Amino acid sequence: MIPVTHYLALAAILFVIGTCGVILQRNVLTMFMCIELMLNAVNLTFITFSRFLNQLDGQIFVLFVMTVAAAEAAVGLALIVILSRRADSLDVDQANTMKW
Amino acid sequence: MNRFVPQMFTEWGTVDLNYSALLPEIILSLTGIMIMLVIPFVPTARHVSLGYPALAGIAVAFLSLVATRATWDQRGEAFFYGMVFQDPFALFLKVLFLFATAALVLIAMNYLDQEDRAQGEFYALLLFATVGMCLMAASADLIMTFLGLEILSISTYVLAGLKERERKSNESAIKYFLLGAFSTAFMLYGIAFVYGATGSTQYLIIAKVIPTSESEPFLLLLALGLMLVGFGFKIALAPFHIWAPDVYEGAPLPVTALLAVGSKAAALVALVRILFQALPALSPEWQVLLWMSAVLTMSIGNIAALTQTNIKRMLAYSSIAHAGYLLLGLTAHNELGTQGILYYLVAYALMTMGAFAVVQIVGGRDEQYIQIEDYRGLGYRHPFLSVTLSVFLISLAGIPATAGFMGKFFLFAAALESELYGLVFLAILASAIGIYYYLKVIVLMYMGDFQEETGTLITIPLSLRIVIAIMVLGTIYLGILPGTLLHLASEAVNF
Structure with a gap:
């Protein structure tokens, strides 16, 4: 029996990796994948608590989160496609036409 | 082995599908979907006039609120399995959001009139965003708040980038999308910890559980911090405001008004509900x-x-x-x-x-x-x-x-x-x-x-x-x- 803290720790590690990725990576697609990683860390946390509390609620939330993440991915990828056509680059540092 | 007997089915025995609590949202969604369906059959030159059905939908939604006025005083009671409130607070904000959207539709009609290529989906997305705002104002559950926020956010990501031929609008949309999704992840992680600490995501139950010894203070504080980061991004509170000027500048003007007024107000009142109703302790x-x-x-x-x-x-x-x-x-x-x-x-x-x-x-x-x-x-x-x-x-x-x-x-x-x-x-x-x-x-x-x-x-x-x-x-x-x-x-x- 693996204790609940192990699952939570794994989720926390995934979340931190995702956060660092978003902050450090400069490619829009990679940043987006890191955000997805963060969402999956949240899902893992939900499932862990759901199992720990002996409730089904947490697992249903995961389904909601996955649905929303899919919708977000559809919109996000469309935006990324438009940006790459317009700017010929997926580097966020190039997205600097507006400052101050 | 009744480890996975779903408790909620026994707890939630009564069905409380109180549709009057969600009438405005239902009407706005249907109007939005209808506009989406009609768009292919409307010649491009006449897309601007799709604002009229949008206005009609908003008017009907408002009338539905007037007609059900008497039912909007059920304080401290949540419907749809504890998902939405039907209290005066929600009514006040729904009326505000409907009026704001009506004004936005009129501003958008003027804006689209000047564009070379009018885009009718502007109105549909505007209505969907309003649905999200109304849900957030009435939400009685962290998951409902999350869903309302995402309905609002996803619509506004698209709206911000609607001038797809313009570099500024692209940038604005991509910045808003990346930071919005990033902040959503923080908020969700916070919600997960609230769930872990209290065993529920319903505001009223959370408020009841927290003073008892059942909840973990450390988990709750962590959850509070994460949720405040998430909401801080959405409301554009310092130090999480950096995205706002760029996004506001690059987005089409009616969208800037929507972000500055609607998004901000909706996220703020959702935060009011969470802090005052769920986490007063x-x-x-x-x-x-x-x-x-x-x-x-x-x-x-x-x-x-x-x-x-x-x-x-x-x-x-x-x-x-x-x-x-x-x-x-x-x-x-x-x-x-x-x-x-x-x-x-x-x-x-x-x-x-x-x-x-x-x-x-x-x-x-x-x-x-x-x-x-x-x-x-x-x-x-x-x-x-x-x-x-x-x-x-x-x-x-x-x-x-x-x-x-x-x-x-x-x-x-x-x-x-x-x-x-x-x-x-x-x-x-x-x-x-x-x-x-x-x-x-x-x-x-x-x-x-x-x-x-x-x-x-x-x-x-x-x-x-x-x-x-x-x-x-x-x-x-x-x-x-x-x-x-x-x-x-x-x-x-x-x-």
């Missing part, structure tokens, strides 16, 4: 965090606005500053504070939307006249626009006899009631700085040298004329006779 902790954020937000917003040359960007920083004032009401955590927030949201919606409506008209085709310098001599060229813009800016600056002053007065009074003297002092200092950049525009409009070549012919559609006039009258009325609205707000704050 943690108020010492969140009061400290919000105190710091309020000071930062007010000072950064006002000081950064001083140096702006683009009026959209200036209004963006001004809206950041106004979120800071609204935080005073949250930090105060008393009844007057919540009343003040509701009052200020109405005032803020009136003056900000009004200002954006004028900026939209002056900006003209492709938003070419968007610099503050373009307002030089507007007072001579177009008295109606300059007088109304002056009223909105004076109100935003918080000068007496305007709605902005009264709203600030209630918020500051609430903070004083909670003995937050330092915070009120800093807020007054910050708003004094703010007066400078608002008055700068007014001075330029009336006292700048009038140059003939900048003068272009500006035509104002009758509908926008009426909307702007109503907003001016509302701004002045609320500044002189705050009684009626304050009474409504005081009825709304008893959750």
